[in-house]
Amino acid sequence: MPRPWRKQNTNQSLKRPLIALAGNPNTGKSTIFNSLTGLRQHTGNWTGKTVVLAKGEYRYRGKTITLIDLPGIYSLLTSSPEEEIARDFLCFQQPEVTVVVVDSTCLERNLALFFQISEITPSLVICLNFIDEARRKGIMINTSKLEQELGVRVVTTAARQGIGLQELKEAVDEILRGAFTPKPKKVNYSPELEITIRRLEAELKNQAPPNLNRWLVLRLLDGDRKLFEKLKMKERRP
Numbered sequence: 001m002p003r004p005w006r007k008q009n010t011n012q013s014l015k016r017p018l019i020a021l022a023g024n025p026n027t028g029k030s031t032i033f034n035s036l037t038g039l040r041q042h043t044g045n046w047t048g049k050t051v052v053l054a055k056g057e058y059r060y061r062g063k064t065i066t067l068i069d070l071p072g073i074y075s076l077l078t079s080s081p082e083e084e085i086a087r088d089f090l091c092f093q094q095p096e097v098t099v100v101v102v103d104s105t106c107l108e109r110n111l112a113l114f115f116q117i118s119e120i121t122p123s124l125v126i127c128l129n130f131i132d133e134a135r136r137k138g139i140m141i142n143t144s145k146l147e148q149e150l151g152v153r154v155v156t157t158a159a160r161q162g163i164g165l166q167e168l169k170e171a172v173d174e175i176l177r178g179a180f181t182p183k184p185k186k187v188n189y190s191p192e193l194e195i196t197i198r199r200l201e202a203e204l205k206n207q208a209p210p211n212l213n214r215w216l217v218l219r220l221l222d223g224d225r226k227l228f229e230k231l232k233m234k235e236r237r238p
């Protein structure tokens, strides 16, 4: 099966920071991708349309950044092809930073995905897009409070109008140059589950590939066989 998301094994591409755009469908990911990379990618979200990952580049503060437009997803827990591609990309390609693009007019539903992704990687920026629509609807968002609560940078954008994209690039770069270390708020499960997670993490430490994360441990506890097989494949790879 072709895997368009696998990193090319060239020194050139390995040195470049890899940034992923993740989020629900229709939150403006492709609009942001197109603005930052200058590539023309069709926007629209009929089924299957964005399953092949779009990859582009932008330059910021002397760095060339590789940007990936992940397919729109609502959750990491079901197994539609889109969700599997996005999940596998985040788990196995380990982008340096993932930007979770959120529709500011329905924050609650969109943030559910943020919490799932934060179990895969802490290296996150939240992009509150559609801020123009939110304002039009009289929705006010206290971004500094949200930053405190969630432990990551929150940037507001109106991507169609090109507003806030400079700030978004800066928020990503702050992480890349070590000026800010995101510490996303952890989801706390029941004490029993937390103990089991820790035990499994400790047991797998010496066997599992280095990209083992809390989310994978939870899926293994769930008995996700397919994911288990993928992990074994990763282990065998030199």
Ligand SMILES: Nc1nc2c(ncn2[C@@H]2O[C@H](COP(=O)(O)OP(=O)(O)O)[C@@H](O)[C@H]2O)c(=O)[nH]1
Binding pocket: 023, 024, 025, 026, 027, 028, 029, 030, 031, 032, 042, 043, 044, 045, 072, 129, 130, 131, 132, 133, 157, 158, 159, 160, 161
């Ligand atoms: N009003 C407004 N429209 C936006 C904004 N960002 C994207 N759009 C529009 O929303 C629609 C969906 O955007 P798209 O980039 O395809 O979303 P994706 O599914 O996340 O890739 C398109 O018609 C965009 O022009 C924004 O910040 N404000």
Ligand SMILES: [Mg+2]
Binding pocket: 029, 030, 031, 043, 044, 050, 072
């Ligand atoms: Mg899109």
